[in-house]
Amino acid sequence: MKYKSIRGTRDILPEEARKWQYLEKVAREIFQKYGYEEIRTPIFEVTELFQRSIGDDTDIVTKEMYTFLDKKGRSLTLRPEGTAGIIRAVIENNLYRQKRITRLYYLGAMYRYERPQKGRQREFYQIGAELIGPDNPASDIEIITLTLELFHVLGLKNLTLYLNSVGCPRCRARYRESLKDYFKDKIKMMCTDCQHRYSLNPMRILDCKEEGDRVYIEKSPKISDYLCQDCQEQFEKVKEYLHFLKIDYTLDPYMVRGLDYYTKAAFEIKYEGLGAQDTLAAGGRYDRLVHDLGGPDLPAVGFALGVERVMEVIDKEKISLPSGVQTDVYVATLGEEALKESIKLIRELRHENLKVLNDFNPTSLKAQLRQADKWKAKFVLIIGEEELSGKRATVKNMSTGGQESVPFSELKGYLLRNCS
Ligand SMILES: [Zn+2]
Ligand SMILES: [Zn+2]
Structure with missing residues (x-):
């Protein structure tokens, strides 16, 4: 790569x-x-x-x-x-x-x-x-x-x-002094980061995660006593x-x-x-x-x-979050004319806020149904030669497997009723 x-x-x-x-x-x-x-x-x-x-x-x-x-x-x-x-x-x-x-x-x-x-x-x-x-x-x-x-x-x-x-800043000045006093004889035993912090800002020593240093830190003065x-x-x-x-x-x-x-x-x-x-x-x-x-x-x-x-x-915690992965309609077409007709249909359905997908180089119906499955489509519209001449689409309900023939003019209403 x-x-x-x-x-x-x-x-x-x-x-x-x-x-x-x-x-x-x-x-x-x-x-x-x-x-x-x-x-x-x-x-x-x-x-x-x-x-x-x-x-x-x-x-x-x-x-x-x-x-x-x-x-x-x-x-x-x-x-x-x-x-x-x-x-x-x-x-x-x-x-x-x-x-x-x-x-x-x-x-x-x-x-x-x-x-x-x-x-x-x-x-x-x-x-x-x-x-x-x-x-x-x-x-x-x-x-x-x-x-x-x-x-x-x-x-x-x-x-x-x-x-x-x-x-x-007022209470921190007093607190820093007390930390300096406390760590004075211990800082040589502590990590190099802490030694650096000691001179710059001893409060940062408290943030050290080193096991060995924690022993000293946990007995050091508390800021609550200096507020x-x-x-x-x-x-x-x-x-x-x-x-x-x-x-x-x-x-x-x-x-x-x-x-x-x-x-x-x-x-x-x-x-x-x-x-x-x-x-x-x-x-x-x-x-x-x-x-x-x-x-x-x-x-x-x-x-x-x-x-x-x-x-x-x-x-x-395996918390499942709601996800909007479902597709309302997958449009499967067979032939150039069907693809052309589908472009118009898809546009109309998307205007109704339906989530509609298709393939631009459609191959077999079987392959397109497989894609519809991957996109978790609720319905597949099938448009082939026969459907074109009758101005109807075959509508396949992907959860029940049932099919219906619906006129193009009624598709919008049919899908809106069934997709909600
Ligand atoms: Zn203060
Ligand atoms: Zn340290």
Whole structure:
């Protein structure tokens, strides 16, 4: 084979794409219900936008971005996540001036140069939402309940909601110091990544997956002991509302998000039993990002889910999604004249919103019936010489095997009655 898809990318073939369409449909219906409107932003942006928002010393920015110079020498980057571009668009287009609260959602491809593995591609798809304007913890709850409802409608079970507060720059400064103190005499025994993180941002050490390092991490200081009063109160309220709504959650004091813009309450929804890449959705509050990117002082909260991982769980749990694979009518013709007549018929039937298929180089009737079977046709219209001269078609019902002769003029009505 001469050409292959690039490592870390893959084709979504029709059978799988049907499932994706279903997920997208469910997501759109839920967003609609909650008042979220779709926004579509460019696949690439200036590199600086991502450095500013995600953070200069994060793994995403230092190792994983697809960055290139365009023909004028400008540094551009394929978006590694959706939020930065959306906030850029909100500020650039003054969207926040139109309504007190801006509710947006998006679907699309993201790009990160990571080692491809199960549940992790270099081109991957996310569905997400941003709620811009309110700082009330009740708005965190809207994002969390929306995410949970989406998974519920899809029929996903065995999910766990993990919760933590990542604080604000004020509490994080104190927390980082305590981590530096704690890891000071241990960092030499830890992995080289962690040693690097120690000097850049010791909070990232908490994200390390190395067995040997986890032993130290699990005894390290918890951010909950370092939250400022404001962050503390916000986190308590989020937990209180979850109790009030009887939504179960598990505290994860060492959850850190791989993006610097998060503040205060953060959450992850995991499916146990998916291996290392078990996070289906993640999100949280980012109260400073709009301001940091040059906009007004607007708090915000959002989430994103990974489409490939959700699909993996749907397969694993053997959840059958509704699929529109059936064909209403397959038109089988014998001879050039019959083919010509069929073109007109097919056009009329499609105008009635029937799904109609045919073969353009028809061979034997047997071969055409086989194709009709493959397309799961409900009815086959057979048009040969005899049918042409009588201006009638033979209509074969594929589920009963029965046949009827129906005049061309009555075909439309007959099929509409029987195909619904
Ligand atoms: Zn704080
Ligand atoms: Zn490590």
